[in-house]
Amino acid sequence: MSTHEQTVTSHVHRDDEGSRMGMWLFLFTELILFGGMFFIYSVYRYLHHDDFHVAAKNMNVLIGTANTIILLTSSMTIAVSIAAMQRGKKMLSLTLQSITVIFGFIFLVNKYFEWTAEIGHGNYPGSPELVNQNAGQILFFGLYYVMTGLHGLHVIVGMIVIIFMMRFTMKDIITPDSYVKLEAAGLYWHLVDIIWIFLFPLFYLIT
Amino acid sequence: MDKHNEHAENKGHGYSIYFLVWLGLLTLTAITVAVAGINLGGITIATAIVIASIKSYLVLTIFMHLRTESKVFKIFVMAALFFIVISLVLLFADYSSTNI
Numbered sequence: 001m002s003t004h005e006q007t008v009t010s011h012v013h014r015d016d017e018g019s020r021m022g023m024w025l026f027l028f029t030e031l032i033l034f035g036g037m038f039f040i041y042s043v044y045r046y047l048h049h050d051d052f053h054v055a056a057k058n059m060n061v062l063i064g065t066a067n068t069i070i071l072l073t074s075s076m077t078i079a080v081s082i083a084a085m086q087r088g089k090k091m092l093s094l095t096l097q098s099i100t101v102i103f104g105f106i107f108l109v110n111k112y113f114e115w116t117a118e119i120g121h122g123n124y125p126g127s128p129e130l131v132n133q134n135a136g137q138i139l140f141f142g143l144y145y146v147m148t149g150l151h152g153l154h155v156i157v158g159m160i161v162i163i164f165m166m167r168f169t170m171k172d173i174i175t176p177d178s179y180v181k182l183e184a185a186g187l188y189w190h191l192v193d194i195i196w197i198f199l200f201p202l203f204y205l206i207t
Numbered sequence: 208m209d210k211h212n213e214h215a216e217n218k219g220h221g222y223s224i225y226f227l228v229w230l231g232l233l234t235l236t237a238i239t240v241a242v243a244g245i246n247l248g249g250i251t252i253a254t255a256i257v258i259a260s261i262k263s264y265l266v267l268t269i270f271m272h273l274r275t276e277s278k279v280f281k282i283f284v285m286a287a288l289f290f291i292v293i294s295l296v297l298l299f300a301d302y303s304s305t306n307i
Contacts, residue, residue, distance in 0.1 A: 017277065024280060028287045035291050039298055046302060061240070068236050076229035079270040083222055183272075190271045197262045200236075201255035205243035 016180040023184040027191050030154075034195050037147050041202060044139045051136020056206045058123055059144075063114045064204035067107050068196065074103035075193040078162070078186045088176040090169060097166045097182075100189065104159040111152055115145075144203055151199060154192045161185045228269045235262050 045052045081096035122129030123141050130138055165185045168174040174182050239258045247254060268274045273281060 020276070021280065021283075024283060028283070031287055031291065035294070039294065042295065043298065043302055046299070061243075065236065065240055069233060072229065072232045072236065075232075075266060075270055076225050079225045080222055083225065187271055190266050193270075194263045194266050197259050197266070198256075201239055201243070201259055205239060205255060206252070207243070 014178070014180075016178075016183075019180045020183060020187070023187050027187060030191055034147075034150070037143070037150070038198065038202075041143050041147070044136070044143065045202075045206075048134070048136025048139060051134045052140050053206060055123075055133075055137040055140035056203065058118065058121065059204045059207075060114055060117065061204050063110050064200055067110050068200050070103050070107050070110070071193050071196050074100045074107075075190055077103065078189050082179065082182055082186050085169070085174065085176055085179045085182055090176075093182075094166060094169050097162055097169065101159050101162050101166075104155050104162075107155055108152060111148070147199060148203070151192065151195055154195070158185075158189045158192050161188060224269060228265050231265055232262055 077096045078100045081093045081100065084093040084096060118124065118141075119127075124130065125138070125142050125145065130141060162185055165174060165182050168181055235258050239255055242254050242258075243251070267284065273284060
């Protein structure tokens with residue numbers, strides 16, 4: 001009995017591929033969540049084609065493009081942070097993780113200014129200016145706030161997750177031999193990036 | 208040492224591929240923004256979706272390591288995307304045939 005216990009404690013049970021598969025399965029549920037919203041968007045855009053084009057003229061393409069570049073770059077930095085960890089470069093990995101969080105923060109700051117400007121123009125659900133517009137324009141802004149808002153929440157969650165990964169890296173819980181947690185965090189961040197890749201042309205570039 | 212090399216080959220790409228993919232993603236973003244300014248009529252949405260799909264493919268295969276994952280991962284992702292496309296096709300088969 002005691003020998004059996006010894007074997008159990010000395011053997012580290014780990015299934016990195018299983019862990020990554022678990023993360024992918026979670027990402028599929030995220031796909032259902034956002035997929036449903038993209039379906040709603042596509043049907044309403046189909047039904048209110050012209051209204052969507054008029055409403056999208058209010059979008060700030062410059063901020064949208066800047067945020068796209070920021071998010072794509074942050075995806076690159078988190079991907080390289082994993083590659084650095086694989087090569088045993090702990091400090092480089094840690095630096096890249098922190099840069100990713102900073103990019104996420106800049107993205108949210110831009111989002112804040114963008115939303116503030118839109119709300120200032122009276123483009124928010126239930127505003128006196130918007131209720132007088134066509135149904136399609138109201139729907140466009142409703143979808144805009146819900147979809148970019150939910151995406152923004154995912155950016156915040158991703159930042160928190162990566163901050164935990166930084167702590168794990170510092171405490172040597174994430175090591176060059178065991179970095180599946182960092183990989184899972186990376187997968188989440190990339191999914192958030194992919195969702196933005198579709199949100200950007202659908203909301204900002206349809207004028 | 209050999210084992211280490213093998214590990215790196217199996218599990219990771221070099222740094223340069225991430226940099227190249229990033230450049231590719233930025234180029235595609237520039238193309239989408241530029242193309243959006245031109246009125247291409249009905250194919251404007253199609254162009255935007257195609258470019259977004261290429262960008263997603265790059266992120267999935269390189270950044271998310273699907274290229275080096277085992278076959279099960281690829282099948283799962285394909286199945287997920289397949290059902291999204293099916294839903295979308297059926298949705299529009301319905302909406303385009305009923306005049307609302």
